Amino acid sequence: MLSENRPSRKQNSALPKVSFEFFPPKNDIMEKGLWSSIERLAPISPTFVSVTYGAGGTTRERTHATVERLLDETPLVPAAHLTCVGAPRGEVDEIVANYWQMGVRNIVALRGDPQGGMGTAYAPEPGAYVNAADLVSGISRIADFDISVSAYPEKHPESATIDADIDMLQAKVDAGAHRAITQFFFDNDVYFRYLDRVQARGLDIPIIPGILPIVHFGRMSSFAEKCGTSVPTWLAERFDGLDDDPETRQLIAVAVAAEQVIDLLDRGVDTFHFYTMNKADMVYAICRLLGLGRGSVEAAAQG
Numbered sequence: 001m002l003s004e005n006r007p008s009r010k011q012n013s014a015l016p017k018v019s020f021e022f023f024p025p026k027n028d029i030m031e032k033g034l035w036s037s038i039e040r041l042a043p044i045s046p047t048f049v050s051v052t053y054g055a056g057g058t059t060r061e062r063t064h065a066t067v068e069r070l071l072d073e074t075p076l077v078p079a080a081h082l083t084c085v086g087a088p089r090g091e092v093d094e095i096v097a098n099y100w101q102m103g104v105r106n107i108v109a110l111r112g113d114p115q116g117g118m119g120t121a122y123a124p125e126p127g128a129y130v131n132a133a134d135l136v137s138g139i140s141r142i143a144d145f146d147i148s149v150s151a152y153p154e155k156h157p158e159s160a161t162i163d164a165d166i167d168m169l170q171a172k173v174d175a176g177a178h179r180a181i182t183q184f185f186f187d188n189d190v191y192f193r194y195l196d197r198v199q200a201r202g203l204d205i206p207i208i209p210g211i212l213p214i215v216h217f218g219r220m221s222s223f224a225e226k227c228g229t230s231v232p233t234w235l236a237e238r239f240d241g242l243d244d245d246p247e248t249r250q251l252i253a254v255a256v257a258a259e260q261v262i263d264l265l266d267r268g269v270d271t272f273h274f275y276t277m278n279k280a281d282m283v284y285a286i287c288r289l290l291g292l293g294r295g296s297v298e299a300a301a302q303g
Contacts, residue, residue, distance in 0.1 A: 015291050017271045018044060019079075019181075019208070022278055023052040024062030030278070034066070037280035042076060044284070044293045047271075050108050050148075053081035060095070071103055079148060080104055082139070083112030084129035092129060093142060100143040108148045109136045109177070133171035140176035151180035151207055153194035157228040162194075166201055179205050181273045183227055184212035186235055186256075188263050209264060212275045213257040213282040218243065254282050258289050265290070 020041055025031040038049070051066045053059055063080060070078040080099055084092055099107065111132040129135040132149055139145055149172045152165055159165035169180060185191055191209055198207060214220050217239035224231050238256060242249040261272060274283045287293055 014270065016265060016269075017047050018287060018290075018292065019046045019048045019050065019271075019273045020044075020283065021050045021052065021273065021275050022066070024059050024066045025278075026062070034278050037276060037278050038070075038074065038076070040280035040284055041276070041287075042074060044287045046076065048077040048079045048106050050079040050081055050106075050273075053083050053110075053112075064095075064098075067099070067104060068102060077106060078104060079106035079108050079146075081108045081110060082135070083110050084132075084135045085112035086125065086128070088125075088127040089129055089138065090127075092135070093138060096139050096142045096145075100145070104145075106146045106148070107139055108150075108181070109139055109172075110150055111135065131168070131171075133168065133175045136172050136175035136177050147177050148179050148181055149177040151182045151194075151198075152228065153182050153185050153190045154228050154230060157226070162197065166198060166203075169198065170201060170203060173203055173205055177205065179208060181208045182210045183229060184210045184224075184275060185229055186232055186260065187230065188260060188267070190230070191264070192267070206271060208271050208273045209269060210273045210275060211257055211261060211286075213277075213279075213286065214239070214249075214253040215277050215279055215282075217249070250282065254285050257282065258286050261286060261290065 022034060022038065025034045041049075049070065051063050051070070053063045067078045067080045070076050082092070082095065096107070109132055129138055136147055136149060139147055149169070151169055152159070155162045155165040156168070159168070172180075182191065182194075195207055212220065217236070221231050221236075235256065238252050239249065242252065264272070274286070276283050284293070
């Protein structure tokens with residue numbers, strides 16, 4: 001059994017690797033908050049930071065501007081999200097080529113939500129990439145990008161079965177994907193069962209767990225329902241009655257996410273992707289618990 005062979009944290013003494021996801025700001029206030037979060041998390045030295053891309057490319061220009069600023073003003077490695085919904089192949093190819101010319105070498109390739117929104121039927125438009133695997137293949141033809149794709153431990157809500165969902169992951173890997181980042185989840189056993197099934201198919205790319213610190217439980221629950229993520233009863237009970245108590249809610253959120261990450265670490269996982277929601281404090285605290293970012297603090301103290 002794969003689970004019997006997973007290394008423990010004692011066997012793997014190296015510090016874990018992390019990456020962060022941000023979304024492009026919609027206004028000047030959000031712009032200030034985003035860059036404050038980036039500056040706070042930069043000393044953690046993430047392997048990359050990804051910038052999301054709205055459905056149908058609705059945030060294209062803001063995503064592009066954020067990625068460009070990351071390249072120009074920080075030492076961080078940006079990974080630009082890219083979707084294929086609502087755009088012809090030629091338009092997407094031009095975006096990909098422009099990213100390469102800018103110096104971007106990492107792309108997170110996603111099909112994207114249906115233009116009618118999550119929960120509505122998806123149908124590829126004539127002349128567009130038909131799905132994420134097709135998009136990955138197109139990106140790979142243009143340049144030698146490092147390509148990340150999505151994975152769903154509880155299956156994509158549009159997939160008929162988990163096996164059909166893994167078929168799509170296989171297609172993305174065959175097209176050139178280098179790693180997969182999971183949808184957020186809260187039950188680590190779900191992740192490991194998924195990992196077992198993926199590896200039983202012979203897929204050996206990294207399947208990086210996506211971790212979501214809970215900023216607001218109600219909003220998270222609503223989004224989880226749409227994307228097929230289960231919310232355990234014990235988790236709901238921890239946040240019960242805290243809607244009007246943001247201070248306690250944040251403490252609980254850090255504790256929940258830290259418990260999840262430490263359990264994954266103890267069970268052999270050494271790489272994590274954090275959905276920051278452009279909020280740095282909780283993610284920074286969790287990373288410090290993992291031993292990350294301490295060198296920069298010590299250097300500052302010595303200086």
